[in-house]
Amino acid sequence: MTDLETTDRTTLKRLPQRAHFDRDTVNAIIDEAMVCHVGIVDEDGRPVVIPTFHGRDGDDLLIHGSAASRLLRTARNREVCITITLLDSLVLARTAFHHSANYRSVVIFGVPEQITDDDEADHALTVLVEALVPGRSAEVRANTRNEIRATAVLRLPITEASAKVRSGPPVDDEEDMDAPVWAGLIPVETRFGAPITADDMRMDLPPADSATNYRRPV
Amino acid sequence: MTDLETTDRTTLKRLPQRAHFDRDTVNAIIDEAMVCHVGIVDEDGRPVVIPTFHGRDGDDLLIHGSAASRLLRTARNREVCITITLLDSLVLARTAFHHSANYRSVVIFGVPEQITDDDEADHALTVLVEALVPGRSAEVRANTRNEIRATAVLRLPITEASAKVRSGPPVDDEEDMDAPVWAGLIPVETRFGAPITADDMRMDLPPADSATNYRRPV
Numbered sequence: 001m002t003d004l005e006t007t008d009r010t011t012l013k014r015l016p017q018r019a020h021f022d023r024d025t026v027n028a029i030i031d032e033a034m035v036c037h038v039g040i041v042d043e044d045g046r047p048v049v050i051p052t053f054h055g056r057d058g059d060d061l062l063i064h065g066s067a068a069s070r071l072l073r074t075a076r077n078r079e080v081c082i083t084i085t086l087l088d089s090l091v092l093a094r095t096a097f098h099h100s101a102n103y104r105s106v107v108i109f110g111v112p113e114q115i116t117d118d119d120e121a122d123h124a125l126t127v128l129v130e131a132l133v134p135g136r137s138a139e140v141r142a143n144t145r146n147e148i149r150a151t152a153v154l155r156l157p158i159t160e161a162s163a164k165v166r167s168g169p170p171v172d173d174e175e176d177m178d179a180p181v182w183a184g185l186i187p188v189e190t191r192f193g194a195p196i197t198a199d200d201m202r203m204d205l206p207p208a209d210s211a212t213n214y215r216r217p218v
Numbered sequence: 219m220t221d222l223e224t225t226d227r228t229t230l231k232r233l234p235q236r237a238h239f240d241r242d243t244v245n246a247i248i249d250e251a252m253v254c255h256v257g258i259v260d261e262d263g264r265p266v267v268i269p270t271f272h273g274r275d276g277d278d279l280l281i282h283g284s285a286a287s288r289l290l291r292t293a294r295n296r297e298v299c300i301t302i303t304l305l306d307s308l309v310l311a312r313t314a315f316h317h318s319a320n321y322r323s324v325v326i327f328g329v330p331e332q333i334t335d336d337d338e339a340d341h342a343l344t345v346l347v348e349a350l351v352p353g354r355s356a357e358v359r360a361n362t363r364n365e366i367r368a369t370a371v372l373r374l375p376i377t378e379a380s381a382k383v384r385s386g387p388p389v390d391d392e393e394d395m396d397a398p399v400w401a402g403l404i405p406v407e408t409r410f411g412a413p414i415t416a417d418d419m420r421m422d423l424p425p426a427d428s429a430t431n432y433r434r435p436v
Contacts, residue, residue, distance in 0.1 A: 187411030
């Protein structure tokens, strides 16, 4: 299934069987991940990669930051590449050469626009909080107008995008298959610990539902 | 302590208290992380960010890939930005606005060089396998000359580099401190599951020590 725009940049030259262009695969990776890496080109033509949080609003990726931040000022109306990576397992082959990892990654190219409408920005900030902590926005008060304006939110259409996925066992050459070496996978998992209450709480409240029942979308 | 080169690119304009320029802090983040994101500028001047594995060889960062890969061909002798990010906890404040995360990240700028000497490349490949799976290189046979030459290894001095770290509790404004909202942290941990033996093993071997005792350096 191919429903994203495939361009020279999103097409894999090597290992094309690892590429995926369907929106469901791309969206699932975006939604499960908490961190993305935003690539920009600075004034001197040099690359800069900055980690940040993201949220997905339908077919758009949202990132945000202080209205004063370098990332936000540089990425606005300029070409970016946003990459999201999930590591699923380490792949131990019979030879060092064939060691690998199972992973799911997404690359999105495009030109983000800043959201300038207050209501749209408010909605986008809610999407971003929900992406990091599902259910949290209902537990806190609404954003004030000042808070909305102090944060810049950029919107990048998920159009020129693709996923790259490796899964499965190690693959060795036939001549190494009889080597007396164990081969297999080491699963890599992200776990969330028990909530830690802030020391400066003034009320004796149990941890919020969003924290005690924390889980990523799957 | 400042022992890395501080430049305009590695100096934080906002929240400078989060910046660290000591090699120990930078190295510990590099060593704990399994994935880095490499930013390059393509032929058309647009950013591209590619995830890959890395290893640290003293004061150099190593990345590798097929000698035929776009990343390796483009990054060689060109400006790159390599960013490494570890997420430690989600920070739930009393207001949506002050939600944050505790993280440790490293940014390294520079021009990588390809290792061309076979012995150096062999050593570098061992460093890379050990970075992903400590102890593994002693469990597998040595690399052949063909394997060494099929893989391109780039070496980037960790010189123009800095770390950025947020830790600690949520920070809310005084006017929100009495709100009846729980605030605190949700710890984020990377765990490694029990080894999964490859189906096509021809010998009945227990999982390797490197897999059963798997842990990241801390």
